[in-house]
Amino acid sequence: MMAIPSRHKSLALLGFVLLAQLFMLAVQIKRDSRGRLIRVWSISAMSPFERGGAWGFGKIRGVWDHYFALGSTARENEALRIENDSLKLTISQLESKAAEADRLAGLLNFRQSHLQVPMVGARVIGASAGSASRTIEIDRGERDGVRRNMAVITPDGAVGKVIEVYRDASEVLLLIDREGGVGAMLVESRIQSPAGGTGEPLLAMKYVAADDKVNVGEKVVTSGMDKIFPRDIPVGTVKEVKPGSPFKQILVLPAAKLDRLEEVIVLLTQAPIEFSKEAETPSSPAGNPIPANSGGSNAASAPIAKAGKP
Amino acid sequence: MNDTYELRGAETHIEVHKFFPGAIVFVVIVALVLQAVVPVYFPSFRILDLPLLITIYFGLSRRNPSTGLLLGMVIGLLQDSLSGATVPLGFYGIGKTCIGYLASSIGARLDTEHPAARFALIMGFFVTQQAILVLVRRLLLAQPEPWFNMHLAIAAAVNAIIGTFLFLMLDRLRRSS
Numbered sequence: 395m396m397a398i399p400s401r402h403k404s405l406a407l408l409g410f411v412l413l414a415q416l417f418m419l420a421v422q423i424k425r426d427s428r429g430r431l432i433r434v435w436s437i438s439a440m441s442p443f444e445r446g447g448a449w450g451f452g453k454i455r456g457v458w459d460h461y462f463a464l465g466s467t468a469r470e471n472e473a474l475r476i477e478n479d480s481l482k483l484t485i486s487q488l489e490s491k492a493a494e495a496d497r498l499a500g501l502l503n504f505r506q507s508h509l510q511v512p513m514v515g516a517r518v519i520g521a522s523a524g525s526a527s528r529t530i531e532i533d534r535g536e537r538d539g540v541r542r543n544m545a546v547i548t549p550d551g552a553v554g555k556v557i558e559v560y561r562d563a564s565e566v567l568l569l570i571d572r573e574g575g576v577g578a579m580l581v582e583s584r585i586q587s588p589a590g591g592t593g594e595p596l597l598a599m600k601y602v603a604a605d606d607k608v609n610v611g612e613k614v615v616t617s618g619m620d621k622i623f624p625r626d627i628p629v630g631t632v633k634e635v636k637p638g639s640p641f642k643q644i645l646v647l648p649a650a651k652l653d654r655l656e657e658v659i660v661l662l663t664q665a666p667i668e669f670s671k672e673a674e675t676p677s678s679p680a681g682n683p684i685p686a687n688s689g690g691s692n693a694a695s696a697p698i699a700k701a702g703k704p
Numbered sequence: 705m706n707d708t709y710e711l712r713g714a715e716t717h718i719e720v721h722k723f724f725p726g727a728i729v730f731v732v733i734v735a736l737v738l739q740a741v742v743p744v745y746f747p748s749f750r751i752l753d754l755p756l757l758i759t760i761y762f763g764l765s766r767r768n769p770s771t772g773l774l775l776g777m778v779i780g781l782l783q784d785s786l787s788g789a790t791v792p793l794g795f796y797g798i799g800k801t802c803i804g805y806l807a808s809s810i811g812a813r814l815d816t817e818h819p820a821a822r823f824a825l826i827m828g829f830f831v832t833q834q835a836i837l838v839l840v841r842r843l844l845l846a847q848p849e850p851w852f853n854m855h856l857a858i859a860a861a862v863n864a865i866i867g868t869f870l871f872l873m874l875d876r877l878r879r880s881s
Contacts, residue, residue, distance in 0.1 A: 404769035408805045411777050415794035415801065419844055422792040431844060 497657055504549040504659070512662040514538050516546075518655045519563065528571035528591065528652070530554075534660055535562040543622050545661040551628035551649025552576055552616055553658055564660070568652050569597055569629070577620035578629045578646070581613040589614065589629055589646055595653065597630060599644040606642065608635050614646050624661065721765045727877040732758055732779055740786045751859045753830070755783045757867040759800045760829050761874050763807025764816045772811075776804020792845075799836040803829050819868050826864040834860075 420432035459467075501515055516538075520531035534540045536559050546553040546566045554574055558565040567574050568591070575590035578599060585608070587601040602608060612632045618625035628649040636643040735754040742749040759779050763772035780800030784793045807829060816822060834856055841849040 404773065404805070404809075407770050408773050408801065411773055411801050412798055415777070415781075415797045416844075419792050419794040419798070419840070422794070423844055 494656070500549050501657060501659065512539075514540065514660045514662060516540075516564070516658050516660055518658060528568040528574065528593070529557070530566045530568065530655060530658075532564050532566055532658060532660070533562065535560045535564050537562060538660075539662055540564045540660050545623045545627075546658050547623075547627055547661060548650045548655070548658055550651065551630065552623055553650050553652065553655065555622050556660065566658070569648060570595060570652055575620075576623055576629055577617040578614050579617035580608060580632070581615055582609070583607065583612075586617045586619065587644075588620075595648070596633060597646040597648055599632075599646060600641060602642045602644055604637060604639050604642055608632060608642060608644055610635055624663075720767045722879045723765075723877050724879060728762060728775070731762075731874065731877070732775075732782070736779070736782050736786060739783065751862050752866060753833075753859075753863055755779045755796070756800065756803065756830065756833055757826065757863065757870055759804050760807045760826060760867065761871050763804045764811035764822075764825070765878070767808055767812040769805050769808040769812070772808025773801050773805035776800035776802070776807075779804075795837070795840060798840060799833040802836055803833050806832065819872070822871050823864045823868045826867040827860050830860040830863050831856075 417432070420435055421430065423431040505513065505515075514534055516532035516534040518530050519533045522529040532546075540556055540559050542556055542559055544556045546555060552569060554566045554568040554571070556564050557567045569576055569589070570591040570593070572591050572593045575588050577586070578589035578597075579586045580599075580602075583606065585602055585606050587599045589597040589599050592598050599614070610632050614629040614632060616623040616625055616627040616629055630646040630648045632644055633647045634643075634645040732755075735758045738749075739752070739754045759772075759776045762775055766772060766775075777797050777800065780795075780797035781793060783796040783800070784791055787796070807825070810816070810825065814821070816825060831852070834852065838849045838851050841847045
């Protein structure tokens with residue numbers, strides 16, 4: 395066995411004795427804010443290993459969780475996907491309800507502005523099955539006071555007229571149907587002419603003389619001469635004017651969004667309606683026609699006023 | 705243990721001195737008592753560090769590093785214990801352990817019998833111990849302490865002068881070879 399040189403023994407002894415006394419000092423000395431020095435040293439010495447251990451375990455756990463223990467992740471993903479689909483559906487339903495609420499609010503506003511006019515709100519429950527005709531079916535009929543040839547409008551403007559009435563439903567011929575039409579009048583020039591459907595989204599004013607001056611963008615309202623629509627209900631806006639002989643060819647963009655009707659108003663009278671203000675206000679943000687009677691899905695079906703003969 | 709013998713190096717031979725039985729213990733106790741009692745009546749006596757002088761003397765005389773550091777440790781710890789509650793045990797112990805080791809190591813290599821050499825060594829060890837104490841104060845106790853100032857320089861000189869004469873007195877405790 396190799397003997398340790400005396401000089402090294404004394405050095406080792408020196409180191410041991412000094413360490414022992416340092417330890418003794420550390421046990422006695424107390425720092426005001428950090429406790430005894432031995433504790434400070436212990437924590438200072440151990441904290442790097444603790445941090446290293448925590449970092450290492452965190453990494454290992456992360457690798458395990460992200461690359462190996464994926465069973466629960468797959469299940470969780472599936473649950474989240476289902477939840478996400480459900481939430482999307484809920485959002486869609488809520489958006490639809492919000493839009494409906496806006497439309498019904500418009501209807502209510504319209505009704506409150508015309509308390510003297512008997513009218514009934516109706517929900518569109520069907521549309522023509524083919525493209526040859528442009529009709530809609532509403533959930534109001536004889537029991538609600540609806541009769542043939544009553545005017546159907548939205549707060550935006552004229553929609554059409556009732557052509558068939560059943561017990562609890564009615565059929566409405568839209569203005570844009572080839573058979574549809576309305577007595578119309580240009581607001582600025584006061585020129586009157588029937589506006590009829592063309593089977594296209596636009597109406598045509600067929601009897602405006604060639605020498606009459608018509609401007610694109612001019613407003614068109616009902617004239618009341620058809621004995622169906624009261625005067626001054628918005629019909630649309632002149633979109634195109636072509637010269638012709640003996641009549642101009644005038645195309646009118648309907649004021650009501652006839653391709654997106656959900657709620658309408660059936661006028662139970664032909665009394666004149668001041669429509670000029672309302673035609674500007676009750677439109678929904680989406681530009682939908684805003685018929686109204688508040689109260690959810692049945693609101694549009696509730697009578698706005700007591701039905702009577704037109 | 706009872707005889708004087710010689711350490712023979714390559715070129716020099718140095719005596720290792722032995723002392724009468726109990727002499728070391730007696731001197732240490734007397735030095736500690738004086739260090740603890742005399743300053744009560746003569747405050748200027750504090751400038752002396754008798755335990756340090758005793759550590760240096762026996763370290764230089766015994767010339768065994770292990771013995772020197774252990775003796776320094778014992779003297780230092782006793783001085784700590786007599787220095788009141790504000791001085792933690794080990795404060796002087798560390799300093800005197802180092803001084804005991806250094807004195808023994810130097811004593812084993814150099815002839816330290818000449819008064820001039822003793823004077824210089826005492827000065828050097830005093831400064832070294834002061835440096836160790838300041839280091840301990842700064843690092844462990846977090847107490848600001850000047851490394852050296854004029855007071856310490858005077859103290860080093862006074863200890864060296866007193867120590868030189870003290871060592872001559874302590875030489876009488878040696879056994880003759």
